Amino acid sequence: MGKVLIAGAGPTGLTLALWLTAQGIPVRIIDEHGGPGTESRAMVVHARTLELYRQLGLAEGVVAAGHAATRMQFWAEGKPRAALSFGDAGAASTPYPFVLVFPQDRHERLLVQRLDELGVTVERDTALTGFTDTGNHVIAQLRKADGSEESVTTPYLVGCDGARSVVRHRLGTDFEGSTYAHLFYVADVEAKLPGPPGEAQFALDHGDFVAVFPYDDRGLVRLIGTVRDERAGRADSLRFDDIHQDAIRSLGISVSTVNWFSTYHVHHRISSRFRVGRCFLAGDAAHVHSPAGGQGMNTGIADAANLAWKLAAVLHGQAGAGILDSYEAERRAFARQLVDTTDRVFTFITKGGGFAEFVKAHVAPTLLSAASHSDHVRAFMFRLVSQIMVGYQDSPLSQGKVGQVAGGDRLPWVQADGMDNFAPADAIGWQLHVYGNVATDVTAYCSSRGIAVRTFPWTAAHERAGLERDALYLLRPDTYVGLATKDATADTLARYLAALAG
Template sequence: MIVGAGPTGLVLALWLTRQGMAVRIVDAAAGPGTESRAMAVQARTLELYRQLDLADAVVAAGFPNPAFNLWVGGRRRARIAFGEAGAGITPYPFLLVYPQDRHERFLIERLAGLGVEVERRTELLDFEERDDHVAARLRGPQGEEIRAEAAWIAGCDGARSVVRHQIAAGFPGGTYSKVFYVADVQARGAAATGEVSVALDRADFVAWIGYDKDGRGRLIGAVEEADDVDEAGKACRFEDVSHRAMTDIGLEVERVNWFSTYRVHHRVTDRYRRGRAFLLGDAAHIHSPAGGQGMNTGIGDAINLAWKLAAVQAGRAPDALLDSYQAERRPFAERLVATTDRVFTLATAEGGFADFVRLRIAPLFAPVVYRLEAARQFMFRVLSQTLVSYSEGPMSQGRAGDVRGGDRLPFVATVDNHAPLSAMVWQVHVYGAPRPDLEAWCRTQGIALHRFDFGAAEAEAGLARDAAYLIRPDTYVAVAEPDASVANLEDWRTRHGLTLGQGAA
């Protein structure tokens, strides 16, 4: 049972259904959202969307935003072209702008195509765990009480998660004193392009995300006086927010199509799992929207958990595999919250020192950093989430070349080595010549062995000649074995109690 039909819950339902699990997805709302706070679909999400043949359709429906600009004191100090920074790193070297409301409708249609409908106006009241299932009480569309049972329950139900409260998970963190505003607008001016711009000023900032090249876009900024906003984060009009940073970059808003304010929190739950209950997305972590990471992180949670649930439910893995969900995803969420907290604090802090950093240090430092190819690539990897790694997690082992167990498999554009990853199965990759005993081991396990030639592109990507890379169903490397040792691969498999092929355990 999936509680919550936002992008996180919908992706979890899609990935579980694709792997043969029956799912029930409920949502208290009457329909999908009509307002959209999440706009950015990062490259790593698009890579994972290839598994269900979603990526091309999402890219076609959205707007590939080609560059990031930093403005300080009315001048553009730096520009990083995503296509240059991400070239060779991913098939999707851009920031895709795809509003969440449209994104949700797209995922709902795909889920319906698999025979699963979202149960609307259906609210989770509570649940209790039994020996081999969860028994839940729901309130239906007419106010009727519904009893339901499921093997597992996934809380994708947002910051006020009923599932999180039910399992008594903590949600430590805090709330910023300032208040964010978001506005969908029609604008003109030097910054009103189909790119991303961030403008810094004295205790003021504004971020512009272009929807197209004709001046349509999203503005994000901070309300100067939080006293003008009620406890729910509602109140002022667009006319009431500071326009100083907008004016500095010549951004003139001609029409406001939608405007909202809300308070910004930074929290990570202390428990992603209790027994048969799991927390994902905003139910597990919330943070400032700096960098457009929130929705993508929730989708990453869903795909990380989905293959593990499917394996355990099918008897191909022990229950202990599910503990690796928290072990892998919580450290990433903590780092993300800490990073976005620092960025947001720097952009909105008041006082002379903060102004000095924004208006004096940033203009000197940013152009130097952006001229360095390695720095540009690193920033793209962080933003795109292609740098996310589980190398410190309990399921990861070894290193071959620059690739560690737990890392995302590097992309090699010349051969598109990510193409086989569209199958949600275990597989082995060898770049060079596979050993005969490795081929025999893969046949015994019932998994595919994909062989690629080794050349300059593979070496540049950090892969090692003739090494064996055991790839998980969620496309991360589980084991990077430099000598392609079958003994080491088999030891890892038996230690974790896994059946790698799709047959019965």
């Protein structure tokens, strides 16, 4: 079979390696750096990511290591203007009804540890210097720390190597978009904060922006904000004391220690292709966008899960190579929408001028305050931010609709009579869910194909979730619905899967 070569050992590459390994696909993961990053801007792990991690047996460890924030406080002109509480808003939608604050550097170390436990070691100080796609495989050139070079043959190459991706540059795909004019900073500090422990804070003051993320109970905090005026032109020499701290002081934050501080520019770009032949792009190599909503790292992790099961299906001979085209079709469409949306939000947040300041100080807080008092609006906002609304209804892999659930939808989460329909199956793979009764020919067919059949006694909770009694919901390995049908026969399943086998 050969090992899938993954270039880049950030969260996207590590998750891809974990998902492939869990499905019996050998991998080789390299990274040009000597170790995991020590400074990180990505802070938030959303509910959908935790659901994907749950299939790897990782979710509970990540939650235990992180800091759950169920409330977000918004400030303007030195006053708390609005608060959004997500705990109850997401309780009916996911096992993880919160925003988890878990810095990327800690996150990466946990993923590396789990990969080590599975017998896969990240090859550090190893750079991808070139590659050739022959049509039947990829031949890649690697340069190691000692300067020696190695030629590697791999069935597939996946570039998870960040915004300056070597893989993307070598493929020659466009990276459409631009760079924001503002300079941003990130600082790891020890501080005393206003409000309840673990509450995330966001402030807007005269064009300044700062986000505050407590990430443990000892007063450790990450600050992310803007550097304005002439100081933005000397990024290399800036220190924390040099930045304009009106927004920080307006929150009543008292910083006692600065552990580290760095500056960076933010881009919003998307690659014109996510797949070229046997080469793929995922995570920041494929798309970068503003930090609005904390979507970047989570989107890369979802890329990895989406691509991993499709590569596994092809390499195990369970699907034709054509299924790999659906990776770009599904993930690029979402990334395009995300880049556009976060760009609009971030442009508004960082915009200066009298009218913009008035809107941020008065209009936006009023709308947020109104939203915080509406259960429906809060629930919608949580589903939107947490990526549990992401779906692939237009994908060539999505078929049918029964009740309110269609092919391409994320399966609705239901916990009823002590049964959690998101509880992981014994192995990552296709699953058939039936809420009610299932015919014996269907179970026999699924058994012959290695598809787990999971039946749940019909309840009113399933009906409220939009599921239909006795219907067949065939779930892809990433737990999105592939096929939803009332025609509950083995022949229906066979026709769908035969089309995938191509």
